[in-house]
Amino acid sequence: MRITCLHTAASNIGVFESAADSLGITADSLRHEVRTDLLGAAELAGGLTEEIAQSTVAALLALTHHADAVVLTCSTLGPAVASATRSTQVPILRTDEALAIDAVQAGGKIVVLCAVETTLEPTSRVFQKAALQTDASVDVRLVPGAWALFKAGDNEGYLSTIARAADRAYGEGASVVALGQASMSGAASRVTAGPTPLTSALAGLKAALKALER
Structure with missing residues (x-):
């Protein structure tokens, strides 16, 4: 089992590792990708634009090649999941x-x-x-x-x-x-x-x- 999280803040790695430990998910089953640029761009734009959403979809789909499930941990980017799930059989989930x-x-x-x-x-x-x-x-x-x-x-x-x-x-x-x-x-x-x-x-x-x- 491999679950990969897409974060927009590196500090969330520890948050999710702690949550994983409480659920019995082993350290080698959880991977992390950090894309601070995506949330930074959304903040500058005042929200999730089509361009940022497309970049988020691309990032999520790239992670599905080496994961059994992908978890998007940023609520600002959450709506991008709907588009991403149409292009893969790997579960992509929104934490929000x-x-x-x-x-x-x-x-x-x-x-x-x-x-x-x-x-x-x-x-x-x-x-x-x-x-x-x-x-x-x-x-x-x-x-x-x-x-x-x-x-x-x-x-x-x-x-x-x-x-x-x-x-x-x-x-x-x-x-x-x-x-x-x-x-x-x-x-x-x-x-x-x-x-x-x-x-x-x-x-x-x-x-x-x-x-x-x-």
Whole structure:
């Protein structure tokens, strides 16, 4: 078994390796490709353009030649998966979609936290689609200032800011908090006002395992 992750931040490698370890996925079964340029281009363009989507599709398809499943870990680029899957038999999965499906299962008020503005639209779309199958309501929120801390290398400040936002969401009546980006995963253990938030790394790898079982 070989699962290959396409990341847009090198720091997500450790996040996914930790999630893989908790699921019993061995280190030699998980590979990583980092394309910071794709998210950087999307940020400059204000979102996912057709050109960036095509570049993402090409990157995903290249990884399928040496993988049993490919996992796209960047929610901004997520919509490109639909095009990529039409050109291969290898499962290509979106971590944000897997997270959305998990989050809405029990219904209730779902608050989804995002750090990057470019991910708000694709994340809202994928969560709203998942919620159609349940009675869940979805509220997608940007955590102000979080991404600037991440880009400045202040991981402590980044995770603390996200954890505070999750605690506020629980204080305002959220049933479930989902951390919309993989880079936010480390904040989950810092949340004290409600259940541990759901993370995309864990959800995405679980989805990959299920796809391989099929």
